[in-house]
Amino acid sequence: MDAEKIGKIRDAVRRNFEASPVQYDDFESRHGFFRNLNAILLETMDRENPRNILDVGCGTGASSIQLLQACPQARVCGLDNSPAMLEKARMKCCPNDRIDFIEGDASALGSCLRRRFDTIIYSASIFLIPDFRESLRQACSLLEPGGKIGITFMDGVYGETGNNLLVEADQQLGLGVSLKKPVSLSDLEAFIKSILGSIKVVEHNFDLPRDVVKDFFSIPAMSAGLFPAFDYQERLNRVSALFANMSSDNVIFRWVVIIGSKP
Numbered sequence: 001m002d003a004e005k006i007g008k009i010r011d012a013v014r015r016n017f018e019a020s021p022v023q024y025d026d027f028e029s030r031h032g033f034f035r036n037l038n039a040i041l042l043e044t045m046d047r048e049n050p051r052n053i054l055d056v057g058c059g060t061g062a063s064s065i066q067l068l069q070a071c072p073q074a075r076v077c078g079l080d081n082s083p084a085m086l087e088k089a090r091m092k093c094c095p096n097d098r099i100d101f102i103e104g105d106a107s108a109l110g111s112c113l114r115r116r117f118d119t120i121i122y123s124a125s126i127f128l129i130p131d132f133r134e135s136l137r138q139a140c141s142l143l144e145p146g147g148k149i150g151i152t153f154m155d156g157v158y159g160e161t162g163n164n165l166l167v168e169a170d171q172q173l174g175l176g177v178s179l180k181k182p183v184s185l186s187d188l189e190a191f192i193k194s195i196l197g198s199i200k201v202v203e204h205n206f207d208l209p210r211d212v213v214k215d216f217f218s219i220p221a222m223s224a225g226l227f228p229a230f231d232y233q234e235r236l237n238r239v240s241a242l243f244a245n246m247s248s249d250n251v252i253f254r255w256v257v258i259i260g261s262k263p
């Protein structure tokens, strides 16, 4: 992908998250989805007593605050390029010298951060970062030897037999779902392997009421991933139509956890 295209996608993602903090936190307080996802990530990373954690794409702080609570010895740094998401994150934390939130781009970690980390996570953010290779290269150079990088990647929405429900519903309704992601899972896995050697990859199939997943895709930034060409109201209409067309009450929301360790 050339630099101009990377810049355009990055700006669009940033604009979409600038419009998302209220709906994002509302979704999270109703369903606790990111909390569950982050708990799975932490368990899979199996870190003993981390001291210095970087949370890339910390959003409104769900993952950073969870890390702060789960790792009582650690300092946590949350980084995001959306001031509106960060403002919410800061509002949730009383002054605490174990956590700080920094505005910065995931692909320019080296210029925003002056310290090293033993743990770096990208929870629900890597698939939004078109120059993920540059971001991971820089993350790797900020990682101490023996440190770990942990990632959660959104894969898709499936039926019981593994059928792709977004593709099926779109084929039936012709809503124009965009299934292109800035980052593919195979490219991501191949790249992490190339910089860190062996990696651990674990698939998680969340069996959820389809309305929960509909609510996820109704967050402004998430709806823009499915229907980038439309305004928010029209995106909401299309997301509703898409999920109303699915025949089962429950769907499989598949995420992939990837863990790499620096030798």
Ligand SMILES: C[S@@+](CC[C@H](N)C(=O)[O-])C[C@H]1O[C@@H](n2cnc3c(N)ncnc32)[C@H](O)[C@@H]1O
Pocket: 010, 013, 014, 017, 034, 038, 056, 057, 058, 059, 060, 061, 062, 063, 079, 080, 081, 082, 085, 104, 105, 106, 107, 122, 123, 124, 125, 128, 129
């Ligand atoms: C789905 S949210 C995840 C938030 C958080 N990790 C959690 O568990 O709730 C993704 C976040 O990644 C951020 N993000 C996307 N692209 C980014 C980039 N290039 N640099 C920094 N942050 C980015 C977005 O602004 C958004 O807040």
